[in-house]
Amino acid sequence: MEIQVLKKIKQQGNRLTKPRKLISEIFTKVKYPLTAQEIQSLLKNENINIDLTSVYRTINLLVSAGLIDKIDWGDGRKRYEIVRSEKHHHHLVCDNCGTVENIVFKDEQWLIDRIKKKIKFQIKRHSLEFFGLCQKCH
Ligand SMILES: [Zn+2]
Numbered sequence: 001m002e003i004q005v006l007k008k009i010k011q012q013g014n015r016l017t018k019p020r021k022l023i024s025e026i027f028t029k030v031k032y033p034l035t036a037q038e039i040q041s042l043l044k045n046e047n048i049n050i051d052l053t054s055v056y057r058t059i060n061l062l063v064s065a066g067l068i069d070k071i072d073w074g075d076g077r078k079r080y081e082i083v084r085s086e087k088h089h090h091h092l093v094c095d096n097c098g099t100v101e102n103i104v105f106k107d108e109q110w111l112i113d114r115i116k117k118k119i120k121f122q123i124k125r126h127s128l129e130f131f132g133l134c135q136k137c138h
């Protein structure tokens with residue numbers, strides 16, 4: 001996956017700068033959606049200092065390249081996650097501790113097909129997030 005992302009950046013005529021490489025690696029490693037600030041502090045943990053403007057610039061490039069997705073949890077913070085087309089999933093977000101779990105539905109294609117037929121809406125993508133309390137918090 002990591003190599004794929006880096007390859008795609010180059011294929012689209014972009015230079016593989018250090019921030020682009022490092023931030024792509026973080027998105028590949030971390031399994032939950034991240035804010036720009038979180039990305040910056042993860043880099044800081046590895047003694048790498050990249051200013052927030054560069055982080056945002058890199059994120060925007062990755063979003064427009066279709067390599068990462070914007071995730072909106074309605075709390076005013078923008079989060080981003082790598083696009084794993086082979087592992088389409090949804091999130092369970094704990095309101096108390098912030099833990100994020102991924103959940104995969106085996107039969108959601110059935111629902112999508114039904115919506116397509118019933119209301120003739122052309123669905124291209126969707127996101128579905130669940131909020132509540134994780135096992136540790138309830
Ligand atoms: Zn889905």
Ligand SMILES: [Zn+2]
Pocket residue numbers: 094095096097098099133134135136137
């Ligand atoms: Zn929790």
